[in-house]
Amino acid sequence: MAKNITISVDAMGGDNGPEIVLLGAKMSLLERPNTKYIFHGREDELKPILKKYPELEAVSEIRHCDVVISMDEKPTQALRKGRGNSSMWNALQSVADGEADAAISGGNTGALMAMATFCLRPMEGISRPALAAIWPTLRTEIVVLDVGATVGADAQQLIDFSILGAAMARALFDMKEPTVGLLNVGVEEVKGLDAVKEAAKELSSHTGGGYQYHGFVEGDDIGKGTVDVVVTEGFTGNIALKTAEGTARQVGTYLRTALTQNWVTKLGALIASGGLRTLRNKMDPRNANGAVFLGVNGIVIKSHGGTDEIGFKSALGVTYEIAHNRLMDRIKNGLKRYEKSGVSEEHDDDKKNDEVASA
Amino acid sequence: MAKNITISVDAMGGDNGPEIVLLGAKMSLLERPNTKYIFHGREDELKPILKKYPELEAVSEIRHCDVVISMDEKPTQALRKGRGNSSMWNALQSVADGEADAAISGGNTGALMAMATFCLRPMEGISRPALAAIWPTLRTEIVVLDVGATVGADAQQLIDFSILGAAMARALFDMKEPTVGLLNVGVEEVKGLDAVKEAAKELSSHTGGGYQYHGFVEGDDIGKGTVDVVVTEGFTGNIALKTAEGTARQVGTYLRTALTQNWVTKLGALIASGGLRTLRNKMDPRNANGAVFLGVNGIVIKSHGGTDEIGFKSALGVTYEIAHNRLMDRIKNGLKRYEKSGVSEEHDDDKKNDEVASA
Structure with missing residues (x-):
């Protein structure tokens, strides 16, 4: 039997809000049932959406945080504002802590790369x-x-x-x-x-x-x-x-x-x-959809910020495959x-x- | 009345030989009658083709030379072999000498750029x-x-x-x-x-x-x-x-x-x-078709080497326009x-x- 894969998700990242993120996750789960999710973001926004998808809710956990990195923040600003307390950082932290196999975000690319480098550190030899x-x-x-x-x-x-x-x-x-x-x-x-x-x-x-x-x-x-x-x-x-x-x-x-x-x-x-x-x-x-940030100690996927649930589902597919295939x-x-x-x-x-x- | 434009042509350049070059020129002449041509290349090859197009022949001149730069020669090799005596160099020389308004070649890009730089010299200030x-x-x-x-x-x-x-x-x-x-x-x-x-x-x-x-x-x-x-x-x-x-x-x-x-x-x-x-x-x-080599003292057009007469006609159109528009x-x-x-x-x-x- 295939091992479970836990994906840590910046549920607030992207232009189209948590709706498409959670709907994408629900759709991806149908194709890859042995997935678990940790959603990072505002609980009051995420909970009502997750309630709509009981099968997703059953394999998911919400981790509340208030801070959301916006699409136009510069990487240095984003780090100052969101290091240790934003949905993006926390998604990466779950990978650093070993509780997730991979992290995904549709948020600000520059901020994600900066945070991934700080949070997960560059790989030795790279x-x-x-x-x-x-x-x-x-x-x-x-x-x-x-x-x-x-x-x-x-x-x-x-x-x-x-x-x-x-x-x-x-x-x-x-x-x-x-x-x-x-x-x-x-x-x-x-x-x-x-x-x-x-x-x-x-x-x-x-x-x-x-x-x-x-x-x-x-x-x-x-x-x-x-x-x-x-x-x-x-x-x-x-x-x-x-x-x-x-x-x-x-x-x-x-x-x-x-x-x-x-x-x-x-x-x-x-x-x-x-x-x-x-x-x-x-x-x-x-x-x-789904670019991979390579060279840090953990799997980090960037979904296109402007995509919809179909696109987010594709990026989750990439996340699953490369995590599953080690x-x-x-x-x-x-x-x-x-x-x-x-x-x-x-x-x-x-x-x-x-x-x-x-x- | 529009001023005549004289185009100096490396008639041997390109993968498809002088046939497509001369046919392209014949076609271009119909659209831009006030063009004159100087064709550089092997007279024994060019003359019989030109004979087929009397209207083109009437405004054209053939300048014989034996040396042809091949498509795979390195620029330095091309310069050694063809400086002063190849169809490519001579096409450029006609511009340097002021007898043509522009030069065109479908030959080796690297060789053409090197020869144009040597023959026409970089512009002052560039x-x-x-x-x-x-x-x-x-x-x-x-x-x-x-x-x-x-x-x-x-x-x-x-x-x-x-x-x-x-x-x-x-x-x-x-x-x-x-x-x-x-x-x-x-x-x-x-x-x-x-x-x-x-x-x-x-x-x-x-x-x-x-x-x-x-x-x-x-x-x-x-x-x-x-x-x-x-x-x-x-x-x-x-x-x-x-x-x-x-x-x-x-x-x-x-x-x-x-x-x-x-x-x-x-x-x-x-x-x-x-x-x-x-x-x-x-x-x-x-x-x-038709890229322009800018920054030397004269107009030099590079036609795609693999094009046919339609493509060469397009490149001649570009040559005419930028020469005509000074x-x-x-x-x-x-x-x-x-x-x-x-x-x-x-x-x-x-x-x-x-x-x-x-x-």
């Missing part, structure tokens, strides 16, 4: 955390990091991101050795890429880190799904992610305009509506293997630990 | 050139630079790019003061963005540079068309451009799959084919105005010069 997105591609979903935790990265940090991202891909997609590509530009002999070049040299000379190093990839390789994990520094990663979101919306708008231009195209669209629905599902950003152990194995470098008989560490864990 | 893309958005076409000329940019270089990009937007879209946005990430208090922050400070304190500074924009603002000119350094710009191309292709593939999933959707697609054709045109990368003067005006900073009665320099030029 100098800087990264935010990893799950990116739908033509082949399958892939992991792209860093999408905005920090700006710039030296070679060692790009290597760290490779190990972190590969561990996340192993946990999320149940694969043994995901392929890793370093994002680069195609123009030859461009100067200034010392960090990327040095990281490439290091990555190709090591084996055993729980991934296969593929080489450089370019921007258009992301959508193709050329590799399982795309690694870059946070400025470029954030721009790439938002540019792709913008382009998908742009093409969607073109399509709507094209199909409503006259009654003939409207009729055609009506007849093809089954196919267009498939397309809409494929392009629904709610289905790819992300933290996989990262530690990746780091250990990388240190040993080349010891290929260690490749089954993930598996071994899983067996120990579920024993 | 420390580094940039490659600018014309980007279709939901609002209109916009200019995005740098999309890969160099990696990294300090504050002064970002300001230079703003002036260059704004001048290009004025020349290409016939606007007086395009809005300029600096590409940035949304996360608050992220460290490491000193160049972007400093450039923002400078840009907002100056007026009169031939643009309106809008502020920071994020990746998804590109597709929305929030500003007329998006400025960033070359690594991020290149990744953003290719990521967008990849995403557009991805969504296109989703759409095709969705509309061919069964006979009902196929029927619907057939009926809506008029609308889908509009969409296909909107998304056709050939219509947005891009170089507009850049000089932008630089001069920026130096003077705030002298708003100088805003009509572009116009005045145009009048002088066409007198």
Whole structure:
């Protein structure tokens, strides 16, 4: 039988309030019954909502706190105001205290990253955390990091991101050795890429880190799904992610305009509506919701602040999967293997630990 | 009557040989009859093709040379091999010598940028050139630079790019003061963005540079068309451009799959084919072909190497427009105005010069 997973939830995070958070949790519970929840937030707001979902109430606990971090607070302000007493901090604290397997918040991204770093502390051997997105591609979903935790990265940090991202891909997609590509530009002999070049040299000379190093990839390789994990520094990663979101919306708008231009195209669209629905599902950003904050001592998931219950449910799904598949152990194995470098008989560490864990 | 524009063409550049180059020129000539061409390349290859298009032949000249730069040569190799004697170099030399208004090549991007820098020399007051893309958005076409000329940019270089990009937007879209946005990430208090922050400070304190500074924009603002000119350094710009191309292709593939999933959707697609054709045109990368290499003493256009005659015709259209609208003067005006900073009665320099030029 599968082990229970306890998820600690910042129930006040996000633009749409605790209603969508709790409704999302109720929906997720139907798919993953062995989940328990700790909801952090204002009891007077949460209790009446939870009352509506008895099956959720049965596996949930409310932890009251008054302070809520707003979406526009700067990370330093948020830390001053909410350290030790806000729904966001307390959600993380439950992970730090070992009573929850993972924390999730739809709140202020910068504040969450700052609080996660303070509350859970950076992992040993990782100098800087990264935010990893799950990116739908033509082949399958892939992991792209860093999408905005920090700006710039030296070679060692790009290597760290490779190990972190590969561990996340192993946990999320149940694969043994995901392929890793370093994002680069195609123009030859461009100067200034010392960090990327040095990281490439290091990555190709090591084996055993729980991934296969593929080489450089370019921007258009992301959508193709050329590799399982795309690694870059946070400025470029954030721009790439938002540019792709913008382009998908742009093409969607073109399509709507094209199909409503006259009654003939409207009729055609009506007849093809089954196919267009498939397309809409494929392009629904709610289905790819949930970024993972990697490199701290605990699992932290960022849900999109503007999402609804469907989107929050998706993010809870990601949270469950990587907690259930022991992300933290996989990262530690990746780091250990990388240190040993080349010891290929260690490749089954993930598996071994899983067996120990579920024993 | 409009002044004749002479375009110097690297007729050997690109993956698809001189056939598509000359056919594209023939097609472009129909739209812009006051064009003259100088084709650089192997006479024995070019002459028979040109013979097929007598109307093109009448306004064209072939300049023979043997050396052709291949698509996979490194810039330094290309310079060694083709400096002073290749179709690419000679196309640029015609601009340097003042016998052509602009040069165009579909060849090796890195080689073209290196040769353009050597042959035409960087403009006074511009420390580094940039490659600018014309980007279709939901609002209109916009200019995005740098999309890969160099990696990294300090504050002064970002300001230079703003002036260059704004001048290009004025020349290409016939606007007086395009809005300029600096590409940035949304996360608050992220460290490491000193160049972007400093450039923002400078840009907002100056007026009169031939643009309106809008502020920071994020990746998804590109597709929305929030500003007329998006400025960033070359690594991020290149990744953003290719990521967008990849995403557009991805969504296109989703759409095709969705509309061919069964006979009902196929029927619907057939009926809506008029609308889908509009969409296909909107998304056709050939219509947005032609990047501009800015910051050297002359107009240099890079056509996509893999394009066909339709794409090459588009790039020739861009070449014609920015030559006809006196891009170089507009850049000089932008630089001069920026130096003077705030002298708003100088805003009509572009116009005045145009009048002088066409007198």
